[in-house]
Amino acid sequence: MGMISVALGRLSQAFLLLIAMSLIGFIGIHSVGNPVFNVVNVETATPEDIRAATIALGLNQPIWRQYLVFIGNVVSGNFGISYIYHLPAFDLVMSKLPATLELASIAMLIAAPLGTGLGLVAGRRSGSLFDRTMLKASVSALSIPSFWLAMMLILVGAILTGWFPSGGRGATASFLGQEWSFLTANGLWHLVLPALALAIPNIALIARLSRSGTIEVENLDYTRFCRAKGLSSQRILLRHTLPNISVPIVTIIGLQFGGMLAFAVVVESIFSWPGVGKLLIDSIQLLDRPVVMATLTFIAVAFVVLNALVDLFYAVLDPRVRLSS
Amino acid sequence: MKLGSPFRPRLLSALLISIFLGSAPATPAQAQERGELRIATSYKLMTLDPQYANLNENTSLLSHIYERLVYQDENLELKPGLATSWRPLSDSQWEFKLRENVRFHDGSAFDADDVVYTIERIRDVLKPPSGGFRSYVSGIKSVSAPDPLTVLIETNGAVPNLPLSFSSIFVMNRPSEGFVTTEDLNAGRPPVGTGPYRFERWSSGESLRLARNDDYWGGEPVWSKVTFRVIENPAARVAALSTGEVDVADAIPARDVASLEQRGAKIASVGAARVNFVQFDVARETLPGVTDKSGEPIANPFKNPLVRRALALATDRGILVDKILAGYGTAAAQVFPNSLPGTSAKLLPEAPNYEEAKTLLSKAGFPDGFNLVLAGPAGRYPGDAESLQAIAQSWARIGVNAQPAAAPFSVFNTKRAAGDYGVWYGGTSGEAVDIILHTLLASPNSERGTGALNFGKYQNAAFDGMLAKAESVEAGPGRNAALAQATEFVMADQPIIPLYHFHHIVGYGPRIGSYVMHPRGWTTAMQTLAAAE
Numbered sequence: 001m002g003m004i005s006v007a008l009g010r011l012s013q014a015f016l017l018l019i020a021m022s023l024i025g026f027i028g029i030h031s032v033g034n035p036v037f038n039v040v041n042v043e044t045a046t047p048e049d050i051r052a053a054t055i056a057l058g059l060n061q062p063i064w065r066q067y068l069v070f071i072g073n074v075v076s077g078n079f080g081i082s083y084i085y086h087l088p089a090f091d092l093v094m095s096k097l098p099a100t101l102e103l104a105s106i107a108m109l110i111a112a113p114l115g116t117g118l119g120l121v122a123g124r125r126s127g128s129l130f131d132r133t134m135l136k137a138s139v140s141a142l143s144i145p146s147f148w149l150a151m152m153l154i155l156v157g158a159i160l161t162g163w164f165p166s167g168g169r170g171a172t173a174s175f176l177g178q179e180w181s182f183l184t185a186n187g188l189w190h191l192v193l194p195a196l197a198l199a200i201p202n203i204a205l206i207a208r209l210s211r212s213g214t215i216e217v218e219n220l221d222y223t224r225f226c227r228a229k230g231l232s233s234q235r236i237l238l239r240h241t242l243p244n245i246s247v248p249i250v251t252i253i254g255l256q257f258g259g260m261l262a263f264a265v266v267v268e269s270i271f272s273w274p275g276v277g278k279l280l281i282d283s284i285q286l287l288d289r290p291v292v293m294a295t296l297t298f299i300a301v302a303f304v305v306l307n308a309l310v311d312l313f314y315a316v317l318d319p320r321v322r323l324s325s
Numbered sequence: 326m327k328l329g330s331p332f333r334p335r336l337l338s339a340l341l342i343s344i345f346l347g348s349a350p351a352t353p354a355q356a357q358e359r360g361e362l363r364i365a366t367s368y369k370l371m372t373l374d375p376q377y378a379n380l381n382e383n384t385s386l387l388s389h390i391y392e393r394l395v396y397q398d399e400n401l402e403l404k405p406g407l408a409t410s411w412r413p414l415s416d417s418q419w420e421f422k423l424r425e426n427v428r429f430h431d432g433s434a435f436d437a438d439d440v441v442y443t444i445e446r447i448r449d450v451l452k453p454p455s456g457g458f459r460s461y462v463s464g465i466k467s468v469s470a471p472d473p474l475t476v477l478i479e480t481n482g483a484v485p486n487l488p489l490s491f492s493s494i495f496v497m498n499r500p501s502e503g504f505v506t507t508e509d510l511n512a513g514r515p516p517v518g519t520g521p522y523r524f525e526r527w528s529s530g531e532s533l534r535l536a537r538n539d540d541y542w543g544g545e546p547v548w549s550k551v552t553f554r555v556i557e558n559p560a561a562r563v564a565a566l567s568t569g570e571v572d573v574a575d576a577i578p579a580r581d582v583a584s585l586e587q588r589g590a591k592i593a594s595v596g597a598a599r600v601n602f603v604q605f606d607v608a609r610e611t612l613p614g615v616t617d618k619s620g621e622p623i624a625n626p627f628k629n630p631l632v633r634r635a636l637a638l639a640t641d642r643g644i645l646v647d648k649i650l651a652g653y654g655t656a657a658a659q660v661f662p663n664s665l666p667g668t669s670a671k672l673l674p675e676a677p678n679y680e681e682a683k684t685l686l687s688k689a690g691f692p693d694g695f696n697l698v699l700a701g702p703a704g705r706y707p708g709d710a711e712s713l714q715a716i717a718q719s720w721a722r723i724g725v726n727a728q729p730a731a732a733p734f735s736v737f738n739t740k741r742a743a744g745d746y747g748v749w750y751g752g753t754s755g756e757a758v759d760i761i762l763h764t765l766l767a768s769p770n771s772e773r774g775t776g777a778l779n780f781g782k783y784q785n786a787a788f789d790g791m792l793a794k795a796e797s798v799e800a801g802p803g804r805n806a807a808l809a810q811a812t813e814f815v816m817a818d819q820p821i822i823p824l825y826h827f828h829h830i831v832g833y834g835p836r837i838g839s840y841v842m843h844p845r846g847w848t849t850a851m852q853t854l855a856a857a858e
Contacts, residue, residue, distance in 0.1 A: 033735035034742070040457060041379045046777045049460070052453035084371050085529045086511045092529065151560065158568050166564035168554055169531070272556045272565075274531040282369075282530060282557070287735050 014304040018297065022074075025296040026067050026289075034059065035083050035287035057083060070293065079297070080290035084283075089290035093276060093298050098178040099169060100268070100275030104260035106182065106191055107198035112253050114199075115206025120237055122207065123214025134211070138204035150197040150270040157193050164193050167272040194271040198264055202256050209252055213245030246317045254310035262299035360549035362836075365556045365565045366848050367576040370533055373516045373524075374507040375495035376447050379457035384493070385847040386553055389535050390430075391495035391518035394421060394440065395488050399843055401598060401665055401757065403488055403800065407435065407496055407519065408476075413799070416483045417466075421476040421491075427542045429498045430523040437470030442499035444468045444478075450504045460774065461490040485799045489756055521546040521851060530555055535850070551850040566590055566832050573837060575848040577830040579651035579707065585832050594828040595842035596655045596662035599754030600761070601706055603640070603699075603716065603822040605633055605747075608782030612747030614698030614728070623695060627748065627781075631689035633819040638682035641719040642674050646825050649708040649715060653830055657823035659812050660753075660761040665844065667758030669809035672816055674823075682723045694724025700741070701750030703731035707827040713750055716824075741780055750824075753778055754845070758808050762792055766815055783820040 036054050054060050058069065073080055079089040122131040158166035170190035173183035181187030217223055218241070226236045261276060268278035276295060283291040368382045375391045377383065394408035408421040427435040448462045464484040469477045480487065497505070498517055510516060516524045521543065522535035533553040537546050554571060556562045563581045566574040567588050577585065582592050605627035606612055617623045626632045642656035655662050656674035663670065686694065699717055703710040713729035720727045732740065741749060755761040768784040769776030775789075791814055795807030816823075829846045838856040 033733065033737075033739040035735065037735050037738040039378065046460060046774050047771060048774075049453070049457070056453040086372055086374075086377075086507055087529065095528070154561075154564050159564060162568060165570050166568045167556065167561050168565070168570070269558050270561055272554070272558065272561050274528070279530065285733070285735075 010308060014301075017304065018300050021296060021300045022071070022293065023067070025293055026070065027063070029284065029287065029289050029292050030063055030066070032284070033287055035289060038286045038288075039083050074293075074297070079294035082283075082288050082291045084286050084288045084291075089288075089294040090298075092291055093279065093294045095178075096274060096276050096279045097298075098180055099273060100261055100264065100277065102180055102182045103191065103194055103198065103268075103273060103275060104257055104264065106195045107202065107260060108253065108257050110195060110199040111202035111206060111256075112249075115203040116210045116242070116249060118203065119207040119210025119212075120214050120242065123211040124218065124233070124237060124241075126211070126215050126218075131211070134207060138208050141200050141204035142208075146197065146201065146266045147270060149200060150194075150267050153193045153197050154270070157196075165190050166193075167270070169274060194267050194273050197267045197271070198260055205252060205256065206249060209249055210245055213248065214241055217241045217244050243317060247314055250313050250317060251310055254306045254313075258299075258303045258306045261302055262295075362548040362551045362573070362850050362853060363571040364551065364553050364848060364850065365562045365571040365574040366553050367555075367557055367559070367562065368848060369530055369555045369557065370527065370553075371529075372507060372511055373527060374510045375497065375516070375518070376443075376451060376458050377507050379493065381846055384495075385849060386533055387495060387516070387518075388520065388847065388849055389522040389551065389851070390516050390520045390524050391497065392520050393494060394423075394491040394496065397489075397492045397756065397845065399595075399841060401844065403492065406492075407440075408491070411488050413485075414477075417480045419478045419480065419484075419487050421478070423474045423476065424542060425474060427519050428540050429519055430517045430538060431498070433498055435496070435498065435519050436473040437476045438473070439496055439498045440476045441468050441470050442504075443494060443496045446497065446504050447494065451507070458494060461493050463774070464490075483797060485797060485804070486757075486759070488800065492756060522548075522551055525550075546850070547853065547855050548850055563832070566834060569834055571834070573831060573833045573840065573848070573853060575829070575831050577832045579653040579828075579830065582651070582653070582830065582832075590832045590834055591837070591840075592830060592832050593840045593842045594653055594830045595844050596826045597754070597829050597846055598661055598665060598756075598826075598844035599752060599846075600657050600660045600826055601709070601712070601750065601752040601824045602657070603636070603824065604749055604751050604781045605783075605820070606744075606781045607633075607820065608784075609744075609747075612697075613745055614696075614730075615747045616696045618693055618696065618726075620696070625747070626689070626691060626695060629689045630818055631685045632691065633822075635682040635685035635689065635723065636720060636725065637819050637822045638675065638678050638685065639720050639723045639725070640716055640822055640824070641677045642824060643676070644715050644719070645708065645712050649711045650825065650827055653828040654708070654825040655828070657825050659758075659816060659823060660765065661758050662826045662844070665758070667805045667808040667812075669813050671809075671813055677719060679722050686723055686725075691724075694726065696726045696728070697748055698730050698746070699727040699748055699750065700730045700732070700737065700746040702734040702737040705734040705737075706752045708825075709750060709752075712824065716750075749780075751778070751780075756845075758812070759792070759796055759804075762808065762811065762815070763796070766820055767792055781820065785815060785818060785820070788815040788818075 036050055036057060036059060040049050040053050058066060082089050082092055085092060118134055122134040125131055154166050157164040168190060169181050169187065171184040171186040172179035172181050175183055181191055223236060223240060226240055263277055264275065265277040265281045268275045269281060279291065280295045283295065368385050370386045371378060371383055375387045393406045396404040396406045398404050407424050407427060409424050411419060411421045414420050423437055429435060444462050444465060447458045448465065464480045466479040466481050471477055478487065495518065505514065521538055521541045523538045525534040525536050527533050532555065535551040537549050539545065556565060559576065559578045562574040563577060563585060565571045566585065586592060606625065607627050609625055611622050612625050615623060615626065646654040646656050658672040658674045659668055661668050699713050701709055701713045710731040713731055717727035717729050740746060753761055753765055763775055764778045766779060766783060766788065767775035768789050769779050769782060788811060791811040795804060795811050798804040798807055829842060831840055831842065831848065833840050836856055838854040841852045843852065
């Protein structure tokens with residue numbers, strides 16, 4: 001019973017969140033400007049053309065009616081047709097998802113183990129030269145703006161050395177009906193710089209979290225007991241410290257992963273990586289409302305699902321959570 | 326208390342280096358096929374329907390696949406395309422002779438019926454918002470094909486500009502039945518034209534792949550494959566060209582030209598067939614943001630030609646062109662760069678004269694000047710938002726305090742349409758001088774379709790008459806002279822302050838021998854010549 005009521009509670013919360021998000025998003029994009037000026041060429045269109053296009057897009061209706069039409073469409077599983085591309089908006093978002101998914105996954109596959117590992121070592125030897133270097137490096141990695149980091153990576157990795165391509169997705173291979181870059185050598189090569197640009201701030205964030213967790217756990221009784229029992233440092237760190245500091249780390253990984261799926265806008269734009277974030281910012285610039293709304297809805301759902309997964313993971317990872325339930 | 330070896334930092338960093346730098350392949354460029362042209366473009370192709378929206382974004386890329394009856398060369402003179410010749414039979418009749426032995430990419434022959442289909446599709450089938458090309462065919466009463474290589478067009482009254490209209494229209498082939506819809510074309514029906522390259526693949530906002538059309542009537546196209554990559558970020562386009570990932574990159578920011586040349590790239594540029602200007606609202610009694618020095622609203626000062634003239638005299642175009650556009654712009658005195666057909670050789674950009682401007686302002690009743698808000702788009706045209714700042718500074722020298730207000734283009738348009746601005750920075754382009762005069766300076770009249778961009782509601786009956794007379798003359802020197810005269814007449818009244826014609830800048834790499842710039846700002850594979858091997 002408990003599980004069901006918890007699940008129901010979560011579901012209704014998620015539902016409310018989606019409603020609120022759609023209202024805010026809809027009003028927000030509505031107040032930015034009139035998309036008709038991006039659909040017809042203002043420099044050559046006649047007022048009559050503009051008026052006809054406005055009516056055809058339903059933009060002459062009051063905003064509340066446009067919102068009701070939008071909600072009605074969503075309920076019937078249809079986010080409308082992109083004003084700019086004339087493709088179903090949701091299909092458009094889904095077609096950009098593989099690019100974002102592989103970029104975010106690879107960035108997280110770099111950031112999570114590396115960040116956790118660095119944090120464990122630094123925390124274990126807190127106060128050492130390595131620890132101080134790591135702390136300073138993580139502060140700078142967290143404070144540099146991502147566009148600058150991305151530009152520097154292009155400058156060093158592509159322009160000065162010529163080791164990596166400066167942008168784009170490279171060759172793709174088909175898998176599960178979608179195109180993926182990570183399946184080809186050329187595509188993987190294109191992934192390196194953008195993935196690094198996304199990973200570096202996350203390495204720093206995760207490293208700091210795991211470092212402070214490690215320092216805390218190192219002084220707890222059970223660690224000292226382990227040591228007294230003669231377990232090796234490595235075993236203590238991996239089998240006892242790591243599981244006990246994992247809850248905040250997993251939380252932040254989940255949140256950051258969601259963030260990368262949705263808001264890797266800067267990195268995706270600079271590396272012209274055709275993902276969801278780039279689609280969102282392009283669509284906002286072009287005031288392509290159906291696509292903006294479809295993307296925002298997708299992002300909200302992704303966050304809700306990721307948070308639920310993170311909650312589930314607590315139980316798997318943390319022995320205390322497992323025992324109390 | 327020593328840690329196990331896997332955690333030694335030195336080992337870690339070595340590991341890191343080997344992961345990220347270890348097995349680097351020589352260069353990514355080696356993978357590319359010989360004869361493939363790679364272009365980084367700022368133009369984001371929106372749709373595969375060539376008759377959907379009249380934007381360079383679409384027409385530039387689709388012109389590889391589809392062709393027009395008539396072309397405009399680099400001097401904007403008309404050249405035969407799919408039509409070899411055309412002539413008026415009477416005041417309301419035109420005859421176009423078509424090119425023989427032209428085939429569509431699907432093998433079917435091109436004939437007059439395809440032209441009939443194209444015109445009917447634009448005029449009768451496409452519904453808004455896909456009405457971007459309708460104005461080009463609105464003067465056509467009927468179209469028929471007396472024989473496979475002749476198209477006969479009846480117009481409502483005289484339309485001397487008809488051949489020019491056809492330089493904007495892509496010819497499609499008639500399907501076995503009915504009309505092709507925009508949705509069909511976007512959803513995977515391969516676009517079929519007569520152009521030098523055939524369609525291979527498109528992913529929206531990402532790339533367009535084309536392959537050589539071996540049966541092209543104009544001889545074998547240069548490149549076996551052409552790949553367009555949509556890169557909207559200017560810095561990313563510059564980076565892609567610097568690293569040799571692409572052979573051509575368009576819309577290069579002027580500030581990056583020097584560093585690109587240092588890295589061995591070549592640069593081509595041309596003054597755009599367009600103008601950026603300051604436009605005044607001359608109709609309303611009072612204007613938002615226009616006040617006296619104490620902030621009290623005043624009557625619209627721009628109704629007085631002396632004020633407009635004073636502000637024009639106080640505008641320093643040199644700073645805009647030399648500093649803001651880094652030399653990649655031409656100071657403007659009319660709607661097209663001088664020497665293009667229809668421009669006046671007498672209109673030359675003036676140097677600022679603040680003393681005279683002040684005198685004029687006093688004469689108009691504003692010895693102390695006044696306050697205004699100078700609005701404009703940001704990021705739409707090269708130098709747009711920076712120009713607002715520079716103009717405000719030079720106007721301050723005659724006592725006019727301008728507060729620059731830049732907004733994203735769509736926001737700017739929404740607000741301008743709502744009448745939120747009294748004076749603003751704008752831009753426009755067109756196929757010819759008369760089209761710009763027609764939309765920007767002629768009195769607004771929805772029946773005649775004039776003044777669509779005349780947001781300031783400037784009205785000048787004498788100019789309207791001169792323009793209408795010029796427009797009734799057949800294309801040629803007579804028409805050009807009449808247009809130049811009309812321009813001189815209207816510019817004396819200063820309804821707008823022409824600022825500059827920015828330059829289209831394209832950079833290209835070692836695989837390209839030369840690149841022919843077009844003032845309309847297209848980026849195409851046809852403009853490139855391969856470097857000699």
